[in-house]
Amino acid sequence: MSRSMSMRSRRDLPPPEKTIEKLENMVAGGNYYEAQQMYKSTSARYIAAQKYLEALDILQSGALVQLKHGQVTCGGELAVMFVDTLVKGALPYYEETFDRIRKIYDAFPRISVPHFLGDDYDDDGQKLSEAISAAKVRAESCSSFLRAAIRWSAEVGTSRNGSPELHVMLAEYIYSESPETDMTKVSSHFVRGDDPKKFASMLANFMGKCYPGEDDTAIARGVLMYLSQGNLKDANLLMDELKDLLKSADLEIPKTDLIQFIKYLLPTLERDAYPLFRTLRQKYKSSTDRDPVFEELLDEIAAKFYGIRRQNPLEGLFGDMFRI
Template sequence: MSRERPRRATLPPAEETIEKLENMINEGNYYGAQQMYKSISARYASAQRHSEALDILHSGACLQLKKGQVTCGSELAVIYVETLVKAKVPYDDDVLDGIRKIYKKFPQIPLPQDLGEDDDLQQLNEALGAAKTRVECCMSFLKAAIKWSAEFGAHRNGSPELHVMLAEYVYSESPELDMTRVSYHFVRGNNPKKFASTLVDFMGKCYPGEDDLAIARAILMYLAMGNLRDANILMDEVKKHSQHKEHDFPQSDLIQFLNYLLPTLQRDALPLFNMLRTNYKSSIDREPAFNELLDEIAELFYGVQRRNPLEGMFGDIFKGILKVAADSKDEFLRTVSQLFS
């Protein structure tokens, strides 16, 4: 006599599961609740009840983060995004609002100030470690969300709103501030005015000589994406904010270059563009990435094909060879032999 296969228990409505798991968290059983969130949401997803799986994960991520359980909360937040992908949920304002609600639950804790004693130093190290964990967790969540948004209906670079969220959190919470990363996400966002406010705040506390580099990096990143409009908005807003907050707007040669560059790109003026690069070469060379960005700008605005670095290297070699050849045939042959031996 064959034994009947046991039936899987019918899954209850998501509301009942959410209430049960919320009680576990409120009782302080964070780890136990975490394992339940993961296993139960997977069962709902396997049963093709993706909407309920998403509700459970969203609730768990928000509550764990609210309780300060950043690692647990961010893990559920990432699984929430993975479930969006598996369910092929299209990008829209409702889902974006759900992601924003999780984002706003990530703790924002100022680092302790004016510490000097050994105990205080230990406290500071612990605070720095916790801040680094918060930033890494939030980045993992938002990067996953950006990737989902790019795949399922947002801009090809991902949702501009999500890029702004990531830029804001990295800037405000990172114990080791990386303005290049902040700028990378702001220029893929949709809020140059907020970016300008952030830059002015940075100018008020950065080392001397970093302020004009930060402005130039932002402007050139916008331009390398073909976004002349927001590059101009950013420059105007930074100047306005600087006056309002009584920060000195930098007056370096690099800023002068940008002031000439922006109007140049509004017209068909490749010779002038090249002349600016030549005349301000020493200022541009302060950051190696600027030349690469300017090559991208030349290609976008003037159709100038970027030179392959290897072609440039071998071109320089053969220029040298020809010069030697003009001086001495024997020396030329020896040089060729050395180059290709």
């Protein structure tokens, strides 16, 4: 295509408002698939013309209206395309852009999967199975969108790990919407976030519904993950906030050897006391062996606080935990 034809095609693109109105009407009329194809093809033309802001308007509108009508797969696909357009346009991380991402995030459905079968569920559990399948689709669609947004935010320089606010949003959605909650994944995103109080609230909620023996493991994992990042401040804040939340509910943090280890570890790391740190690891090894990732986290903590380098840093389970 000649340069003059390319310039003419850019001028010939209609204002996005007309396209948005037309496609929203299509979705409202139940023509979800046809509208989806048009959202994709139309936004692609604007992107080819380097009209990234117009393409973003179309894709955001499409994601919101599809999600509003319960079309999670379609809405999630357009949401990811929204982030891809941010990348293609090399657009910076502005507060306004974050607000647009949050608006799409807020549009994803939140429907709790029932924990108990009631009269609404047939004997063979078909409806429950359908509810769980739908929850998996929702969780994966939203997670794909937010993971893409986190990668983009890391590329444009908000933080080496990506936007802390986006990590918190992803942690919240995985915890509240996934039918099989992966607490390691939830904790890894909270730790890269900026809201240890919200993390403590989630842990308190988890303690009220987890199996016996999972509560102290979840608490220890959160603290050790913070410490593996060199973040002693938020590790202490997490424990203090959790203690206050449980006290107000007339509950308390589990009194186990693993929690006792964490309580001893936190003040130890405030001092130049590597021999004491090593002694604690040896004394409570049977407790920390309950989760295979704890030893790797403790190796990284030794490196961060005492300069004791690991032989294979960031490999194995530890490295997997902090992948986006």
